[in-house]
Amino acid sequence: MKICGKCGAHNDNSRQFCIDCSHRLGDKLTPEEEQKMHARFQKKLDKMGHQTDPLYVSPWDKVMGVISIIGALVCAVLFVMRLMTWRGFYDVGMGLLCFGLAAIEALVPRMIWALEQIRLGFLIGNADDAKPGDFFRISRKVTIVLLVVLGVLVLVKNLMYWR
Ligand SMILES: [Zn+2]
Structure with a gap:
């Protein structure tokens, strides 16, 4: 050549x-x-x-993933502190759950897709051949934002009404 x-x-x-x-x-x-x-x-x-690739982890996903992990860590610390006083640990547990799920959604989309395939399996039978489409991609982004916002709200509420 x-x-x-x-x-x-x-x-x-x-x-x-x-x-x-x-x-x-x-x-x-x-x-x-x-x-x-x-x-x-x-x-x-x-x-x-x-x-x-719809399962590609974009830079935006990585940023959201890191924010979620930091949020989850803060919630985990608060959770342990709340357990000692046995008050309000339920809220912080919710925050921990939100941030944890957001981190998984953002950083391990393959795992979310695997779960989605199981769900699809009940609906359409042969879900192994299914490919993640626009709906999956968009709903994944929306879910990440919602979970992070929810987690932040839980954190803010918990810190504002700290007793
Ligand atoms: Zn030439």
């Missing part, structure tokens, strides 16, 4: 001039160079594949 120095087009070894821009072509690529280029191309393709 020869690569045009002017426009970057891929040309057959037999060509003297670029098929796209007629620029004069140099030497053909060595096997190593060709391999390197192929690897780079493959990497780009993989990345594109990930971004259209």
Whole structure:
């Protein structure tokens, strides 16, 4: 393979001039160079594949996941403190549950999808072939936001009415 120095087009070894821009072509690529280029191309393709993968964990998901984990940790500490006084631990437990679920939704979508497939199995029978669609993707994002908001509300309420 020869690569045009002017426009970057891929040309057959037999060509003297670029098929796209007629620029004069140099030497053909060595096997190593060709391999390197192929690897780079493959990497780009993989990345594109990930971004259209409905179970892909986006940077936004990661941020929400980290927030949820921090929220869950705060709730866990409060939960233990509340257990000692035996008051209000039910609320903090709810917060812990919300943040925990949000973290799983955000960071391990594969697990949520597996659960969803079990649920679908009751509805449509053959759910193994089912692919997560837009509905799954959007409802997952909405669920994460709702759980985090709920968790934060529980935390705020609990800290405001600290007795
Ligand atoms: Zn060219």
